[in-house]
Amino acid sequence: MTTLPVPDSELLRLDHQVCFQLHAASRAFGSVYRDALKDLGLTYPQYLAMLVLWEHGAQPVKAIGEQLRLDSGTLSPLLKRLEGAGLVRRERSTEDERSVTVHLTAAGEDLRERALPVPRRMLAATGLTVEELRMLRGLLGRVTAALDEV
Amino acid sequence: MTTLPVPDSELLRLDHQVCFQLHAASRAFGSVYRDALKDLGLTYPQYLAMLVLWEHGAQPVKAIGEQLRLDSGTLSPLLKRLEGAGLVRRERSTEDERSVTVHLTAAGEDLRERALPVPRRMLAATGLTVEELRMLRGLLGRVTAALDEV
């Protein structure tokens, strides 16, 4: 399979355009989420952590970190803020004293319903079709996996 | 044009998967850039600011902010750090005293050559073809534009 030759200059430009667009899109999402989540008193990363807990129930900090691709340096203060807001409870595990299990409180469970309209609102805001969203998800997943190899 | 019905649950899941992948991909890029730019002593946002200056020459803070989609709250300290590193010089404009023009220093100009290999390295790290990169750029551009409308 032969491809048209791509000028070097365009190739280099393409790279930083993609990186930049990624950066910009990520922040644009953050901005819209900030608005959508304002009433819930959550930031976007906090919402992601709550999603994990709503979906899979109580689990150790480590497991949350793996799913969100975040380390303890980010998660520890974030979870502390969620605890301060009364949404989660942290309990050191009895079987492995190194591990801390994060539980939802009743308030944390209750918040789930109020968060239900958020995804649909975001979905509409992207202006993409379902096909395009699937493609985007696929491309992003591959990029992340490839970058993680480096 | 009729489409297959998409279950509600998948739709909602798709949204937060896309948002999450975007977030994750953006951070994955940041991580690889951090490595690629370490020798230059630049962070990724600082590199973006330098790109703007390398490409279009000296310009006011406002213009840089528009291109990078960043406000003064982020740019002011960032540019101060670049100035501290001796890469740029900030000069208040004489014709409009509100405006501050950012110039490259000789060291800032020189850094350009040392930064040349970076894009190719990043391009390779993504593991995508040129077609895929173009498509990704296009989708991301549309998403950002749509989100900015909100």
Add this chain to the structure above:
DNA sequence: TGCAACTTGGTTGTACACAACTCAATAACC
């Protein structure tokens, strides 16, 4: 001319994100 509205850049406060480190607990090995 004089004043209100707007623009530009800066500061402050809060919240990620991550590297580098510490500390305690557990696992692995001889």
Add this chain to the structure above:
DNA sequence: GGTTATTGAGTTGTGTACAACCAAGTTGCA
């Protein structure tokens, strides 16, 4: 059993992001 290595959270320091606000300069209009 005792020593070493590894693991899980947390802390500290630096650097984005961004909202909210401020000060000074400019513009526009009555």
